[in-house]
Amino acid sequence: MLSSQDTLISRRHDGLSGQFLVPGDKSISHRSLILGGLAIGTTRVTGLLEGDDVLATCNAMRALGVTITHEDDGSWLVHGVGTAGLMSPAVPLDLGNSGTGVRLLMGVVAGQPITATFSGDDSLSQRPMARVTDPLAAMGAQITSRDGGRLPVTIKGVADPLAAAHTSKVASAQIKSAVLLAGINARGTSTVTEPHASRDHTESMLRHFGATVVQDMADDGTHHVSLTGEAVLRAADIAVPRDPSSAAFPMVAALLTPASDITIPGIGMNPLRTGLITTLMEMGGDITLSNERTEGGEPVADLRVRHSQLHG
Numbered sequence: 001m002l003s004s005q006d007t008l009i010s011r012r013h014d015g016l017s018g019q020f021l022v023p024g025d026k027s028i029s030h031r032s033l034i035l036g037g038l039a040i041g042t043t044r045v046t047g048l049l050e051g052d053d054v055l056a057t058c059n060a061m062r063a064l065g066v067t068i069t070h071e072d073d074g075s076w077l078v079h080g081v082g083t084a085g086l087m088s089p090a091v092p093l094d095l096g097n098s099g100t101g102v103r104l105l106m107g108v109v110a111g112q113p114i115t116a117t118f119s120g121d122d123s124l125s126q127r128p129m130a131r132v133t134d135p136l137a138a139m140g141a142q143i144t145s146r147d148g149g150r151l152p153v154t155i156k157g158v159a160d161p162l163a164a165a166h167t168s169k170v171a172s173a174q175i176k177s178a179v180l181l182a183g184i185n186a187r188g189t190s191t192v193t194e195p196h197a198s199r200d201h202t203e204s205m206l207r208h209f210g211a212t213v214v215q216d217m218a219d220d221g222t223h224h225v226s227l228t229g230e231a232v233l234r235a236a237d238i239a240v241p242r243d244p245s246s247a248a249f250p251m252v253a254a255l256l257t258p259a260s261d262i263t264i265p266g267i268g269m270n271p272l273r274t275g276l277i278t279t280l281m282e283m284g285g286d287i288t289l290s291n292e293r294t295e296g297g298e299p300v301a302d303l304r305v306r307h308s309q310l311h312g
Contacts, residue, residue: 016261030053088116140161164183242265244269
């Protein structure tokens with residue numbers, strides 16, 4: 001641990017070179033385990049981010065009856081039980097500090113004939129959940145919670161949830177995803193309207209697993225997402241793209257350090273996640289994309305980053 005008398009010295013370094021491997025994307029890692037569990041068949045997930053939040057989602061899916069194994073080659077096998085095959089867990093689902101995990105799984109449970117209690121650490125337990133639980137209750141789920149919808153929250157789901165027609169006051173991928181996941185088993189089409197587009201990983205990955213999802217932008221700028229209910233999801237392997245946020249550090253370092261020339265492979269290039277990359281390119285950053293492809297429903301590319309004179 002540093003003391004007030006310690007001296008840190010920064011020295012000029014030669015140009016950066018080589019390949020930089022950044023971790024897998026957390027948002028897509030969560031959804032890979034959840035949608036793989038709701039699919040029919042076995043989904044192989046490679047590049048999963050094995051952090052505490054994602055592992056909490058993994059353990060919750062196991063408690064809901066999904067078999068998930070970590071293979072010797074580093075991949076994960078998710079043996080799906082279908083959209084109506086989950087079971088009530090014997091113990092509360094502890095999501096630690098994972099807001100993404102708890103909100104998405106609330107949507108999953110709300111659209112199933114099962115009951116689950118959700119808990120978390122002290123920090124997560126202070127975060128209000130009403131923006132998620134209110135639309136789920138409108139779809140037919142019975143929900144009990146502390147004041148303000150805070151954890152612990154118990155949800156008694158329904159086998160045939162009502163199709164949603166939810167208008168969100170805020171653009172939130174977590175709220176939208178919870179409603180869409182609850183609407184998988186609904187009769188009819190569930191629609192979420194946002195003031196503007198939020199991250200759309202859930203929509204892209206639902207399509208990857210076989211669901212029908214339509215996105216459109218109204219003339220007033222509001223964003224609409226519709227999911228056709230009674231969807232049948234089928235196993236579909238996923239190579240989790242590498243996190244564009246984590247790529248920011250080596251990318252900026254290479255741009256600023258003379259004589260640098262690096263590659264960062266497999267970066268997720270979802271347009272709603274690449275604001276920094278776009279901005280740096282507009283500032284004169286020498287960033288080129290190659291091997292552009294689609295993996296798990298998401299756009300992916302390899303980045304080459306070279307030292308550049310940036311301008312405002």
